[in-house]
Amino acid sequence: MKGLSQGQADNWFDQGNQLYKNQQYKEAIMRWEAVLESGVHSGEIYFNMANAYYYLNDLASSIYYYEKALELAPKDPDIQANRAYVQNALIDVVRAQPKTLFQKWDEASGQLLTADAWAWLSILFMALFVFAVLSFRWVESPGAKRLSFVTALLSLMLFGGSVFLGQKTQSYSKNYRWAIVFQQEMSVRSGPRLSDDALFELHAGTKLRLLQTQDQWQEVELTDGRRGWVLAQDLKAL
């Protein structure tokens, strides 16, 4: 937090909440934006902004902030419920391709914990390992020796596992970058040129996965597997 105390952020947040209550949605969003500019965020503030944008009928912004909120609080039922409202009002319906069990596991493992949480876990397991090795050296009864041996072995394996998952989480957040369509209607083309064929149309609020970029063009993938190129200016990355 640069130059802004916790209390100040709370203060502006509360002011925004009050304005929202009085249905002054634009003013509320301005307050909340100020909080975000101060360098802190939370799932709650993104949720509130998304709700305000919903009442301003700005569906793309609304979806954008719901997705942001879900990044910070993936299991929150309120966010999911309100996002369903907005998704009903969107024009595009993208049905995700069914995934194999392995793919599901693969993705779930990349989103289980944050990379830093895995880092702490790995340190914990390493400490446990060191402790177990030392106790193996010092205890004398065979039962205790066996226990500490097993503990050392297990914690070493768990250490390796958490380092692996930490790496995976890090690469997941690098490989899975998302964006929301902000243009009312845009064409997805087969290549990064205006002369390339328009494959299909997308409308505001649709969530896309970002792949590669060239100049002002961005390759995207929908959750149903369709791919194409769009102008990067029509998107807003999460």
Place this chain on the structure above:
Amino acid sequence: MKAIVKYIILIFVLAAPMGLEAQVEFVAKVSKKKLGLNERLRIDFEMNEDGDNFEPPDFEGFRVLGGPNQSISNSWINGKRSYSKTYSFFLAPLRKGAITIGQAAIEIDSQRYKSLPVEVMVTEAVEIPKDGNNADYLASENVHLVAEVSNTNPYLNEAITVVYKLYVSNQVSITSNWREIDSPKYADFWSQTLDQKGQLQIYEGQYRGEDYRYVILRTTVLYPQKTGELSIEPLTLDVPIDVRSNRRDFFGRFMTTRVNKTISAGRRTIEVKPLPLVNRPEDFTGAVGYFDFDTSISRTELDAQESLEYSVTVRGEGNLKLFELPKPQFPNAFEVYEPARSDKISTRSTGMRGSVAEVYTLVPQNQGNYPLPELSFSYFDPNLERYITKTATDHVVNVINGPEQETTQQSASDQSASTVPVDKERFRYIKLKADWTPTNPTPWFGTWAYWQWILGLLLLLPVWFALSAVRERYLGDTAARAQRQRKRLIAQYLSEAKAQQNNPSAFYGALERSLHLFLKAKLKLETSGLSKENISKLMTQRNVAPEAIERLIGLIERCERARYAPTTAVDVQNDYSEAQEVISMVNSTKK
């Protein structure tokens, strides 16, 4: 005053004949203005009042074949008199080129009138002499079919009008119906023909500078569908024409001959301009004209499963039937039915006019606020020569009560489509408490600091082992040192006794002193004056082993006894080693 009245009377008197004279007409009429060298020309000098002293022009460049022939007609119709007196000449040209027939003069009511000079064009001799009295020739010269095109250089899809007019001069008449031989085909046009209803209206008009009567046979509105040169195929009619001949019937009336002529409107070529490509809006679908665009919804608040109507309307003037209305996009929670199209178009000579509407029936499936995206419509204005985009206002549909219905949506964690029911609850309220985290956390996993932690923990193992090895060595050292200390202690206390080993009485005295000294130093006991019972009691209190106490007491007793009884060197030796053992035993006692 009287003078003014006189003047007014004078003005009336002078003005009276002028009013009469204004109606006098004296004109020269030629049968044709263009003729071959081998043809003949008739010229009539016509007046509507009786005149005298007719003075014909000198007809320079012509030879007078006949004339002057004088004819007078005088008729009363509905009490109105019409009079005409004509002098006719038949002339043959003598040379080619433009020849001016000079003025003729006549005196009517002692006023001299002059006709206007007439210019006649004389061309090369023609093969068939255009006999001014030949019925066929007259028919073809006096009936013309013309296709008038309103704009021969229109834009693609811009309305143009083709009007077919049949011009008939005053010399011939058409009394029976014509037959259409060849209807024009408009291959690359969208066309609509406006039928002339009922009796044909007869208009007065000019055709190549001459007075004609004409009828409008047909008006066709065309919308070019292709760019480039397009041709309109001609309209061809078979027209029966009544031509007045010179012969007269029994009653002196002119006899008419009927001639069937095939006349054609001629082929017209139209150069169609393409619509400009620059600044063409993306949503342009080919509308050309002047339009208004609007969208409307029948209701803004309703319950789920009720229906509302959303209509898209374009009204104005242009190719209304020839473009598609913009297709609106609706939220996915709406059930959308095929739109019903309603056209209210009337076609006039300037093009189509009216409105085109598409009405969509929508049935929302879930509650919520549904903003309908704004819709825009682009058309090309051929007058301004640019594209115009009109955007209709957007609408918001508020679905108040929704059923407990499942909707497909993406779940947060895996982006796969799974059904998450939107429960019956309202849109949830905002959260009032927030936990702040830095917006851009620096990742810690994988950094050098993180690996330092891991390495540090791993390094604990060798460090620990090294330390424990050192400690063990240190512990071994202390055992040896304790041994040395004990020896030093014994040596310290028993050095005097050891020195007196050869003198038993002195030895025992020194031994007893040194034992008391040892107890005093070791156990902080002043024992020299105490009884043996007290010594053993105190030592028991200080946890000295009973065996050590017994042996110490025994040793002290022996020392006391040795003062009175003689002892041997063997005893001295035994007691000295006994003292060593006892001291080390007591010394090892824990405090």
